[in-house]
Amino acid sequence: MSLLQVKQVSLSFNSKKLFKGKDLSKKVLNDISFAIEEGTCLGLIGTSGAGKSTLGKVILGIQRPQQGQVLFQGYDIYNADKATQQKIRRDLQVVFQDSYSAVNPRMTAERIISEPLENYEKLTITEQRKRIIELLERVGLSEKDLKKYPHQFSGGQLQRINIARAVALKPKLIVLDESVSSLDMVTQSLILELLNELKDDFGLSYLFITHDIKAAFLISDTLGVLEKGELIELYDSKDQFFSSKHPIVKRLRDSILAEHPRFRTLTTKANWVNTNRLSKQL
Amino acid sequence: MGTYVLKRIMTIIPIFLIATLLTFGMINLSPVDPAEAYFTAAHIQATDEMLEQKRHEFGLDQPLLIQYVNALIKICQFDFGISYVTNKPVWEEITSRMPATIQLTIGSLLIAILVSIPIGFLAGMKKNTGIDHFSRFLSFIGASIPSFWLGYLFIFFFSVKLDLFPVEGTGTWKHLILPSLTLAFPLIALYTRLLRASVLENLQESYVLFARTRGIHEKVIMGKHVLRIAISPMITGLGMNLGNLMTGAIIVEAVFSWPGFGRYFIDAIFNRDVPVIQGYVLLAAGLFLISNLIVDLIQMYIDPRISRKGRQYQ
Numbered sequence: 001m002s003l004l005q006v007k008q009v010s011l012s013f014n015s016k017k018l019f020k021g022k023d024l025s026k027k028v029l030n031d032i033s034f035a036i037e038e039g040t041c042l043g044l045i046g047t048s049g050a051g052k053s054t055l056g057k058v059i060l061g062i063q064r065p066q067q068g069q070v071l072f073q074g075y076d077i078y079n080a081d082k083a084t085q086q087k088i089r090r091d092l093q094v095v096f097q098d099s100y101s102a103v104n105p106r107m108t109a110e111r112i113i114s115e116p117l118e119n120y121e122k123l124t125i126t127e128q129r130k131r132i133i134e135l136l137e138r139v140g141l142s143e144k145d146l147k148k149y150p151h152q153f154s155g156g157q158l159q160r161i162n163i164a165r166a167v168a169l170k171p172k173l174i175v176l177d178e179s180v181s182s183l184d185m186v187t188q189s190l191i192l193e194l195l196n197e198l199k200d201d202f203g204l205s206y207l208f209i210t211h212d213i214k215a216a217f218l219i220s221d222t223l224g225v226l227e228k229g230e231l232i233e234l235y236d237s238k239d240q241f242f243s244s245k246h247p248i249v250k251r252l253r254d255s256i257l258a259e260h261p262r263f264r265t266l267t268t269k270a271n272w273v274n275t276n277r278l279s280k281q282l
Numbered sequence: 283m284g285t286y287v288l289k290r291i292m293t294i295i296p297i298f299l300i301a302t303l304l305t306f307g308m309i310n311l312s313p314v315d316p317a318e319a320y321f322t323a324a325h326i327q328a329t330d331e332m333l334e335q336k337r338h339e340f341g342l343d344q345p346l347l348i349q350y351v352n353a354l355i356k357i358c359q360f361d362f363g364i365s366y367v368t369n370k371p372v373w374e375e376i377t378s379r380m381p382a383t384i385q386l387t388i389g390s391l392l393i394a395i396l397v398s399i400p401i402g403f404l405a406g407m408k409k410n411t412g413i414d415h416f417s418r419f420l421s422f423i424g425a426s427i428p429s430f431w432l433g434y435l436f437i438f439f440f441s442v443k444l445d446l447f448p449v450e451g452t453g454t455w456k457h458l459i460l461p462s463l464t465l466a467f468p469l470i471a472l473y474t475r476l477l478r479a480s481v482l483e484n485l486q487e488s489y490v491l492f493a494r495t496r497g498i499h500e501k502v503i504m505g506k507h508v509l510r511i512a513i514s515p516m517i518t519g520l521g522m523n524l525g526n527l528m529t530g531a532i533i534v535e536a537v538f539s540w541p542g543f544g545r546y547f548i549d550a551i552f553n554r555d556v557p558v559i560q561g562y563v564l565l566a567a568g569l570f571l572i573s574n575l576i577v578d579l580i581q582m583y584i585d586p587r588i589s590r591k592g593r594q595y596q
């Protein structure tokens with residue numbers, strides 16, 4: 001059984017009817033189906049407005065689709081009882097693009113990371129602090145950062161804290177919605193590297209939502225392309241992206257070809273991507 | 283943070299100096315001749331020589347700058363002069379009436395907080411429900427009824443018709459209820475609105491929305507993320523109103539014959555009792571400054587970003 005199954009999900013936002021009879025509702029997701037296996041990362045690529053974030057929200061259980069089902073570990077997340085839902089929420093975490101708006105500006109790093117722990121695990125104060133320090137160190141920060149407030153961190157550091165908070169409960173799946181998109185190239189690749197390590201350490205799965213093909217490529221095992229609410233392509237292996245004949249995929253490929261030299265420097269950091277093979281395919 | 287606090291306290295000094303200058307200037311600009319006022323208050327038909335002598339006594343024949351500096355030195359020693367009417371030091375008169383006014387102020391603040399926090403919070407959380415409509419009605423009433431009329435309405439209903447509370451005077455807690463409520467009413471209106479708006483705003487914050495998806499318990503979300511932050515504009519409002527309350531008490535004190543310094547001040551206006559008026563205005567300015575200072579310090583404690591913002595401008 002797949003960890004996450006999305007089955008024929010359709011969603012439209014019904015904007016208010018301006019005139020009688022004229023339905024202005026907007027179809028944002030159209031009959032989407034895919035699955036994520038345990039321990040893998042699905043990269044979801046798409047241009048702005050394609051419906052990526054909306055799909056992420058559907059999977060997180062905060063945007064109920066009009067049609068279709070989302071099954072997490074076999075449970076329908078929109079029709080599960082409260083206890084199951086609470087368990088699902090524990091195993092399904094999220095990291096967003098804007099690291100600042102994802103945290104309460106009046107909480108220290110320690111309190112931000114301790115929140116899920118307090119919520120789900122009853123640890124003693126010393127145990128909890130130990131866990132938090134471990135987590136901070138795991139994401140490349142240190143004990144010194146415990147008492148700092150969000151405004152005292154850089155965007156990249158704060159994103160590390162968001163990641164620490166997300167992995168604190170050892171979840172099964174993390175939805176990463178443009179999680180590295182606002183960071184500079186070097187920080188981006190460092191965070192991607194961290195995500196990759198964490199994935200192996202904790203046996204995590206990711207849904208990596210992005211408009212950045214390079215980033216998706218560096219982290220994903222499987223790839224999907226979303227365009228105007230439709231999942232136009234779904235690849236078991238990311239290499240298939242380069243052999244696809246789909247006109248939209250071609251256009252996406254062309255867009256990274258244009259910045260090819262930069263692409264090459266980015267990948268030097270990450271030895272788990274075969275740069276040579278990549279450039280040959282490009 | 284320590285330097286921020288210190289700097290914030292230092293800003294009070296120039297502002298207070300400006301307040302003294304304004305008070306002094308306005309009193310000098312007003313057509314009231316203190317010497318004349320003095321004799322009128324004492325019911326003495328003064329001759330020109332007597333007036334002349336009194337003006338000399340008050341130092342009114344000296345240049346304005348010297349007069350101002352002298353006044354300033356006295357103010358720093360809490361010497362606001364002697365009341366024309368009672369012939370007692372103004373400072374003494376004010377401090378002896380202070381407890382009653384403070385009692386009234388604290389009473390109404392408490393009522394305002396106790397009523398507006400639950401109503402504003404619930405109204406924000408349950409938008410467009412019964413409680414929200416009720417809060418809107420309450421704010422509308424509170425903002426539009428003048429306090430003297432509200433005071434008389436309360437007296438009419440609760441004292442005369444229902445005989446629940448005494449009409450006027452002091453002594454027991456029962457005496458305190460109606461005047462405090464009257465004074466609190468506009469505040470309830472204001473704070474309920476403020477809190478409702480900021481609760482609604484905070485509910486839209488991403489970290490609140492996504493705390494839910496992370497499975498954080500609703501109680502924690504509401505308490506830690508929403509209420510704690512939503513309450514901070516209210517504290518600002520509170521500080522700005524604390525000074526207002528003390529001075530706004532004047533009318534309510536008159537309606538309920540409350541023996542605070544508000545009524546004393548009204549009497550002073552009618553008697554053209556210049557030292558009292560001056561003392562009162564300065565006291566009010568001081569109260570405003572201090573209550574704003576306290577609020578700023580509380581805000582800084584609640585929101586750690588503020589002290590940093592403050593530093594950026596220096």
Ligand SMILES: Nc1ncnc2c1ncn2[C@@H]1O[C@H](COP(=O)(O)OP(=O)(O)OP(=O)(O)O)[C@@H](O)[C@H]1O
Binds near residue numbers: 026048049053054
């Ligand atoms: N709450 C909403 N009400 C109405 N329309 C919405 C709402 N949320 C999103 N949309 C619309 O749905 C479409 C998809 O939005 P979505 O945020 O999922 O795009 P995206 O693929 O994440 O884009 P981006 O890369 O810019 O983040 C957009 O056209 C947007 O206008």
Ligand SMILES: [Mg+2]
Binds near residue numbers: 052053054
């Ligand atoms: Mg998006």
